[in-house]
Amino acid sequence: MKRRVLLGAGAAIGGTALGGAFSAAPAAAQTAAGLRVGTWGAAAYPLADVTFGGRTGRFIVRTSVAGTAPRLRLSNVGGTAPLTVGTVRFGLHAGGGAVTAGTNKAVTFGGSASAVIAAGAVVLSDPIDLDLPAEADVAVSIHVPDTVANVTGHSIAAQRSYLTPDGDHAADESADAFTEFISKWYLLDEITVELDGPGGAVVCLGDSITDGVGSTSNLNRRWPDYLARRLLAAGASTGVLNAGVSGNRVLWDGAAPSAQARLDRDVLSHPGVHAVILLEAINDIASGKAAAPGDLLAAYAQIRERLAVHGVLLVLGTVTPWLGSASYTDAKEAIRVAVNTAIRESGDPYIDFEAAVRDPDDPRKLRAEYDSGGGVHPSWAGYEAMAAAVDLTLLEPNPSL
Structure with missing residues (x-):
């Protein structure tokens, strides 16, 4: 079973790549009516x-x-x-x-x-x-x-x-x-539904940034919400499930089991999942649990392999800026920068969330208009910018995995 790589490192920010219609899945991926997929989810x-x-x-x-x-x-x-x-x-x-x-x-x-x-x-x-x-x-x-x-x-x-x-x-x-x-x-x-044609589901796996902390309550302004709207506008029959947990880490349990420990129940147990967007590391770095970039990169590799066994693509997100956090240090920032560099240079599909929201004059921090306060969690406008950074072609169902 080969790993699916739809677009390489050059496909970092492609929110406008599709223009209008979402291209249909290849013929081999067409699924008969009655496919059941998740249309909403929460960890x-x-x-x-x-x-x-x-x-x-x-x-x-x-x-x-x-x-x-x-x-x-x-x-x-x-x-x-x-x-x-x-x-x-x-x-x-x-x-x-x-x-x-x-x-x-x-x-x-x-x-x-x-x-x-x-x-x-x-x-x-x-x-x-x-x-x-x-x-x-x-x-x-x-x-x-x-x-x-x-x-x-x-x-x-x-x-x-x-x-x-x-x-x-x-x-x-x-x-x-x-x-x-x-x-x-x-x-x-x-909540799952039956589709009347081909489609699938994407799980957004992450921490408080995926959970929507800093967005506007009752208005569905988390970045996965904006992503769902983009997919719908592009004509995709793709459910989006939010598996963000505030305080979550990749390496260690915390407010909930780590991303690795909850992968089966929060991702693989949902029907119709063909892709996962993983944006998670800042709590590992801030807490000191990730002592070196390799700790996180090895965990990402394991998550990628576990998903590939089930025919599910992993799309990594670069880690967003966090200057302003009480846990910030230059040494920890160096880990974040190294992780992002490795993601960009890996050749695997990724989304450059950091580039979408960072201050152009100081990449350690969020742009002022995208900061909900505290320097870590984007505002609803920042979440919208993150969703706009997703190249939707990365999320097409594909039979090549």
Whole structure:
């Protein structure tokens, strides 16, 4: 099995390479209707000191690619005991805590209205009779009858969701009972759809920069969101899943397992994935866990090989500037520069995120208009610039791997 290299080091920033239409995948890659791909995803892990139960959560997410027969995946990967899920509903979001009338569909699991998720496991719902347009805002309502400590979920959603004080209100279309606001997602970590033709899915694997820290809440302004819009505008049937975790590292566990440790569950477990964009290293460098550039480069090589076994392409991103961080030192900066140089000179496909957002007068720092404050996390404009740096031809499904 050979490694797929679509474009070499010269394909660093190619956001305008395609112009209009997204070119079709080669004939050998054409897939019959019915291909299931992820249209939304979020990395799941135990939320310390967060309990959930005896009430209903209504979690708001935006999908990417259009499709039919959506299915949900609920996760108990951080749990230490089985978790019982009661009523689950899935509908189009009407704003606030409300669901669009007539769309709040009952969700079943093997024909049952409830499910038990084993500790450390996930469950898939049955297909739901609902067509989803591209960039659909959906409301997933989940009632858990018994209180669960350290519930599995995603802590930095950059999106408002809703809780009831008590009771099962999953079937409610109105927002009346959903009086508590949160910026977290509980249990839900994937939505998939069936496509009516060829396509695929891309996973954005990273840390807080991929997670969207510094972007505008409730407006879907993370760089993977902007990437999804570019793909849609170019005519690609490509789902985009955000597997960013704030504080994540490549080499060591932290807020969640390392990128290497969570590769199977946060990337390879999603259907239809043909490419991964990995932007991660700054937390390894800042924490001192990466003592030399070779530490990160060896880990990248292992991730590339593991993905290639499954026919998935790895596209690395150069590490963005970070002058302004309290952890910044010149010695650590030298590691970042060396890693970026190696990425650019490798001959493997990459995206030059650093070049897209760095200050032209001082490449150690973000451009002022792209800095959300603190020197590390881009603003929403910076995230848009990062997405614009992606050569979309890198993300075409390709049978050559």
